Amino acid sequence: MKHHLFTPPGQQALEAVMQRRPLLAFDFDGTLAPIVTRPDDARVAIGVAHRLEQLAEHLPVAIVTGRRVDDVAPRLGFDPHYIIGNHGAEDPEQPALPPEVYIALTDKLNALRLKIETSAEALASAGIQVEDKRHSLAFHYRLARDRDAALVTIETLLRGLDPALASFGGKCVVNVVAADAPDKGDAVAMLVARSKSDAAMFVGDDLNDESVFESAQPHWLTVRIGRDDPLSRARFYLDTHSEVATMLQKMLALLR
């Protein structure tokens, strides 16, 4: 059974990782910002942003999100050292995909975009919003009156998906990415190297964060927001996103 981060084993793990001056990497939705009905309303609270800004004066701080980089940046309230978007596939400093792979991906996604256009009415009437994030597509169904029916509509649309593409779920969302695109686990490992860090601490809350939890090295610290997924590979948990400010405060205290 995993421990809450605010227990003696959690405090020990936090102290151990902070001594290594780790890369600090955070998911955005559901982690730094609460999940909201309209994704456009999501923002980092001032108190959380202020603590992150203070941490970023001492350690490399990264945001690793499913959102587009230019979508998430203005919602943070502070400047992290790195932002990786599109579930790991969008890296503004260095294209994550070689150009020929990227062109092939665009073609595959274009075929799906056409299919979405012809199904636009069915998707809209099921309460599904399609978000085109260039490197990936997201089918949001949080606002659907019948979420189960909306999920069936999405699954039907994605039946026979091109094997060059892959789909995965999340909280009221189905994402489509290139099958060989880097995931969040790849992104955090790359950022550890890029920031010349010796370790990483990563906090996330959803399925696309599991790639980091699974690939984390033994001396890294991984924390999941919420214990609603008993299969999660995160080593510690917090009960809700509202405990994040306290976690950041504890991290700041360990720097002093």
Ligand SMILES: [Mg+2]
């Ligand atoms: Mg999340």
